[in-house]
Amino acid sequence: MGTADKETLSSSPRFSQRRYWSQDQAISYLMQQGIENPDCLSLAAGFVDFETLPVELSHKASADLLANPDEARKYLQYGTTAGSDRLRNQLLEHLARMEETSVEDLGIDRDQLVLTTGSQQLLCILADVLFDPGDICLVAAPTYFVFLGVLAGVGAEVISIEGDENGIKVEALQSELERLKQAGKLPRVKMLYLVSYYENPTGVSIAAERRQPIVDLVEQYSTDHQIVLLEDAAYRELRYDGPELPSLWSCDPSRSQVVLAQTFSKSFAPGFRTGFGVLPKSLVQPVIDRKGNEDFGSSHFNQNLIATILEKDWYSNHVTEVCDNYRRKRDAMLAALEEEIADMQDQVSWFTPHGGLYVWLTVPPEIETGFESELFKYATEVEKVMYVPGQLCYPQADQKNQMRLSFGVLNPDLLREGIARLARSIRHFLK
Amino acid sequence: MGTADKETLSSSPRFSQRRYWSQDQAISYLMQQGIENPDCLSLAAGFVDFETLPVELSHKASADLLANPDEARKYLQYGTTAGSDRLRNQLLEHLARMEETSVEDLGIDRDQLVLTTGSQQLLCILADVLFDPGDICLVAAPTYFVFLGVLAGVGAEVISIEGDENGIKVEALQSELERLKQAGKLPRVKMLYLVSYYENPTGVSIAAERRQPIVDLVEQYSTDHQIVLLEDAAYRELRYDGPELPSLWSCDPSRSQVVLAQTFSKSFAPGFRTGFGVLPKSLVQPVIDRKGNEDFGSSHFNQNLIATILEKDWYSNHVTEVCDNYRRKRDAMLAALEEEIADMQDQVSWFTPHGGLYVWLTVPPEIETGFESELFKYATEVEKVMYVPGQLCYPQADQKNQMRLSFGVLNPDLLREGIARLARSIRHFLK
Numbered sequence: 001m002g003t004a005d006k007e008t009l010s011s012s013p014r015f016s017q018r019r020y021w022s023q024d025q026a027i028s029y030l031m032q033q034g035i036e037n038p039d040c041l042s043l044a045a046g047f048v049d050f051e052t053l054p055v056e057l058s059h060k061a062s063a064d065l066l067a068n069p070d071e072a073r074k075y076l077q078y079g080t081t082a083g084s085d086r087l088r089n090q091l092l093e094h095l096a097r098m099e100e101t102s103v104e105d106l107g108i109d110r111d112q113l114v115l116t117t118g119s120q121q122l123l124c125i126l127a128d129v130l131f132d133p134g135d136i137c138l139v140a141a142p143t144y145f146v147f148l149g150v151l152a153g154v155g156a157e158v159i160s161i162e163g164d165e166n167g168i169k170v171e172a173l174q175s176e177l178e179r180l181k182q183a184g185k186l187p188r189v190k191m192l193y194l195v196s197y198y199e200n201p202t203g204v205s206i207a208a209e210r211r212q213p214i215v216d217l218v219e220q221y222s223t224d225h226q227i228v229l230l231e232d233a234a235y236r237e238l239r240y241d242g243p244e245l246p247s248l249w250s251c252d253p254s255r256s257q258v259v260l261a262q263t264f265s266k267s268f269a270p271g272f273r274t275g276f277g278v279l280p281k282s283l284v285q286p287v288i289d290r291k292g293n294e295d296f297g298s299s300h301f302n303q304n305l306i307a308t309i310l311e312k313d314w315y316s317n318h319v320t321e322v323c324d325n326y327r328r329k330r331d332a333m334l335a336a337l338e339e340e341i342a343d344m345q346d347q348v349s350w351f352t353p354h355g356g357l358y359v360w361l362t363v364p365p366e367i368e369t370g371f372e373s374e375l376f377k378y379a380t381e382v383e384k385v386m387y388v389p390g391q392l393c394y395p396q397a398d399q400k401n402q403m404r405l406s407f408g409v410l411n412p413d414l415l416r417e418g419i420a421r422l423a424r425s426i427r428h429f430l431k
Numbered sequence: 432m433g434t435a436d437k438e439t440l441s442s443s444p445r446f447s448q449r450r451y452w453s454q455d456q457a458i459s460y461l462m463q464q465g466i467e468n469p470d471c472l473s474l475a476a477g478f479v480d481f482e483t484l485p486v487e488l489s490h491k492a493s494a495d496l497l498a499n500p501d502e503a504r505k506y507l508q509y510g511t512t513a514g515s516d517r518l519r520n521q522l523l524e525h526l527a528r529m530e531e532t533s534v535e536d537l538g539i540d541r542d543q544l545v546l547t548t549g550s551q552q553l554l555c556i557l558a559d560v561l562f563d564p565g566d567i568c569l570v571a572a573p574t575y576f577v578f579l580g581v582l583a584g585v586g587a588e589v590i591s592i593e594g595d596e597n598g599i600k601v602e603a604l605q606s607e608l609e610r611l612k613q614a615g616k617l618p619r620v621k622m623l624y625l626v627s628y629y630e631n632p633t634g635v636s637i638a639a640e641r642r643q644p645i646v647d648l649v650e651q652y653s654t655d656h657q658i659v660l661l662e663d664a665a666y667r668e669l670r671y672d673g674p675e676l677p678s679l680w681s682c683d684p685s686r687s688q689v690v691l692a693q694t695f696s697k698s699f700a701p702g703f704r705t706g707f708g709v710l711p712k713s714l715v716q717p718v719i720d721r722k723g724n725e726d727f728g729s730s731h732f733n734q735n736l737i738a739t740i741l742e743k744d745w746y747s748n749h750v751t752e753v754c755d756n757y758r759r760k761r762d763a764m765l766a767a768l769e770e771e772i773a774d775m776q777d778q779v780s781w782f783t784p785h786g787g788l789y790v791w792l793t794v795p796p797e798i799e800t801g802f803e804s805e806l807f808k809y810a811t812e813v814e815k816v817m818y819v820p821g822q823l824c825y826p827q828a829d830q831k832n833q834m835r836l837s838f839g840v841l842n843p844d845l846l847r848e849g850i851a852r853l854a855r856s857i858r859h860f861l862k
Contacts, residue, residue: 011653011657011687011713012656012657012713013561013621013656013657013658013659013711013713013714014561014618014621014655014656014657015560015561015717016559016560016561016562016563016566016585017563018559018560018563018721019559019560019561019717019720019721022560022717022720022721022723022724023716023717023720025720025723025724027723027727028719028720028723031511046509047508047509048508048509050504050505050508051504053503053504053507053508054507055497055500055503055504055507058497058503058507058732059493059494059497059503062490062493062494062497063490063493063494066486066489066490066493069486072484072486072489072490073481073482073484073486074481075702076484076485076486076489076700076701076702076703077478077479077481077484077700077701077702078477078478078479078696078701078702079702080462116726117548117725117726117729117730118726118727120725120726120727121725121726124724124725124726128447128449128450129446129447129449129450129453130444130445130446130447130450131447132447132448132449135447146723146724146727149723149724150724153721153724154447187445190444190445222442224445225443225444225445226442226443226444226445227444228444256442265509269507269508269732270507270508270509270731271506271507271508271509271510271730271731271732272507272730272732273726273728273729273730273731280444282442282443282444283444285454286446286450286453286454288459289450289453289454289456289459290449290450290453290584292453292456292458292459292577292580293453293456293555293577293580293581293584294548294551294552294555294725295547295548295549295551295552295555295704296458296549296551296577297704298548298704298730299548299702299703299704299729299730299733300701300702300704301489301700301702301703301733302730302732302733
């Protein structure tokens with residue numbers, strides 16, 4: 001080794017194993033692509049719609065919070081690690097409304113609610129408190145790629161379970177659990193992670209009739225310890241049509257199996273970074289201990305701003321407006337797909353989402369969609385349109401001919417234009 | 432094992448090793464004591480003063496942020512993982528003012544600034560990206576107990592270096608580094624952590640003449656890799672008198688050794704949870720990768736609110752008011768100590784802080800101060816006053832006859848009353 005190499009080595013810190021597990025994340029590549037292609041219409045960005053962001057409501061709530069100086073000072077002070085009691089009280093009622101039951105019949109204490117920096121922080125904390133390197137997490141295939149990064153960061157082994165337009169397949173889940181049992185690996189299975197409503201990336205929801213069987217399977221195979229079912233319900237409130245679905249959480253009356261993770265980022269405003277988790281009692285202290293180390297509490301001001309929005313009953317009308325807007329945009333994207341893909345219908349397919357922000361598109365297997373693919377280059381460089389390559393959403397890039405399209409940010413006209421450009425790009429590579 | 436035990440086992444998740452390392456944290460005991468002793472005057476709470484929390488400024492800044500809907504929507508949207516460019520631009524100027532130099536002469540790019548949820552999140556992220564279990568962190572004795580919890584959480588070995596009223600002793604640091612070198616352990620030394628200004632818990636600052644030698648020592652012993660000097664400057668702006676001190680960061684013109692961590696929690700408002708780090712280039716990507724997993728960005732709204740406060744030049748006057756208020760309160764506590772401890776002066780001693788929120792008090796070695804001690808019980812149950820036991824601030828509870836007193840929350844009258852109660856408690860146990 002030459003002197004130069006030695007100097008390079010000693011001028012850099014020596015990092016932990018975890019640092020290396022956390023690098024090369026899909027989200028970084030994606031953001032980099034966004035920066036490098038500023039002239040593209042982006043069907044990739046995971047942002048929410050700018051137009052329906054609640055400027056007026058935020059203004060009113062913030063003015064209300066700060067109107068009485070004695071009250072206001074409480075909100076500007078540190079809160080607790082678990083978060084504002086005021087918001088957690090409101091959340092019990094909010095949850096009862098979503099679950100169509102009473103606060104009493106929820107069967108939980110306020111202490112089982114923990115407020116986090118978006119729901120993302122809860123996902124990350126749960127990974128930290130549950131996974132040692134080599135422990136196993138079961139996920140749907142495909143699944144939320146940011147959580148795949150979190151799992152990689154703790155050295156977890158990720159096993160994908162096949163799904164269809166009704167979500168993860170119960171029999172596939174069962175046979176994988178049975179395989180793990182036979183292999184003596186159940187002690188390493190810590191979690192089943194599912195995005196239950198209008199999944200990121202597929203837009204698919206787990207069908208009503210699959211929900212109880214999934215929860216029952218998790219219980220059945222929790223012989224060594226409780227396998228945690230993490231229900232990521234980030235998009236739950238963005239429902240445009242289709243059936244109302246019970247949460248996976250509601251299928252566990254013991255309240256000991258399922259963590260329900262939700263957020264106000266999609267239904268209200270991501271700028272406040274306020275999410276929450278409903279936890280089994282056994283997880284409350286571990287999550288709070290870890291969060292105590294991470295930040296000993298998310299923004300107390302923002303938590304109270306959301307509490308005011310709920311308390312004043314300004315929230316539900318806003319969510320209705322948000323859903324009306326996204327429904328129009330979803331319809332615009334689906335109509336554009338029908339129209340632009342008409343001549344390729346036997347080769348290109350997609351799911352019809354009843355909520356959320358995404359449409360999942362599949363092209364023929366011979367057409368790859370990744371960042372390095374000809375299609376991605378042609379789309380971004382010639383047609384000036386960007387999407388999220390589907391392979392990012394599989395732990396081992398299992399399938400390379402899919403893409404996630406978001407109708408979150410662009411308006412209906414630009415969505416139509418974006419789909420037209422994308423259709424031309426795909427057509428260019430079809431035989 | 433009986434059936435009941437089996438049920439208990441299988442109804443609980445199996446946690447990671449890290450979960451056990453993160454439990455039993457000092458802060459949890461402390462908060463529990465606060466809850467159990469609500470009738471006590473608290474000299475323990477680490478909160479900031481309620482009276483100087485910036486209600487009016489927050490109101491103005493929030494109204495300003497939300498006045499123009501097109502602008503406002505940007506602040507309500509997701510930001511980037513590293514944080515708002517607008518605030519980071521302001522921070523370059525803020526840092527230049529503190530360092531008494533120009534933005535150009537800071538010798539860093541904006542990309543070396545990362546915005547976090549308080550400075551606590553930065554401390555925790557650095558621990559995650561640097562420490563494997565068994566790696567070594569050097570700290571002052573005593574030091575910030577929450578960071579000791581973070582280090583325990585990653586399985587780090589903590590080595591305390593002796594200090595005095597001028598901060599950590601240079602010769603003690605050198606001899607420990609030399610000992611580690613001789614033992615072949617330098618490859619495991621990842622970090623030296625120091626609270627450089629008005630330390631939590633001692634109120635002590637590292638003297639000007641010790642600063643360059645400390646930075647030089649770190650460089651000298653960084654033969655295997657760069658040992659990171661984490662300068663926790665959370666209290667830097669709460670200066671009431673005494674010398675203006677250069678940052679440790681300023682003693683490293685290479686900008687490759689020192690991480691400078693600061694926050695707006697003490698000088699402005701903790702409710703916004705906005706802190707920042709100035710990072711060597713080698714640490715930027717590791718920190719952002721980890722933060723991407725934790726939350727992919729702290730509150731964008733809050734970051735922009737702080738940016739407006741700085742941009743409008745509302746900040747410095749506010750900090751002056753905050754310091755004037757704390758100076759009065761520090762003086763009240765010190766005067767009360769002088770008066771109440773007069774008859775015990777040869778047995779009870781304390782440091783005089785020039786800033787920050789804390790006074791560090793030492794009683795005779797035979798009087799223990801811990802949660803289980805006779806003194807703590809007498810103080811909380813009979814005299815109704817609470818403090819932070821000093822042993823929490825040592826990794827192995829090395830010294831048991833000290834306490835941290837905060838003048839952060841109580842007003843001068845109550846501070847005097849609190850000290851009177853504390854003096855009676857101590858006197859009760861003195862021979």
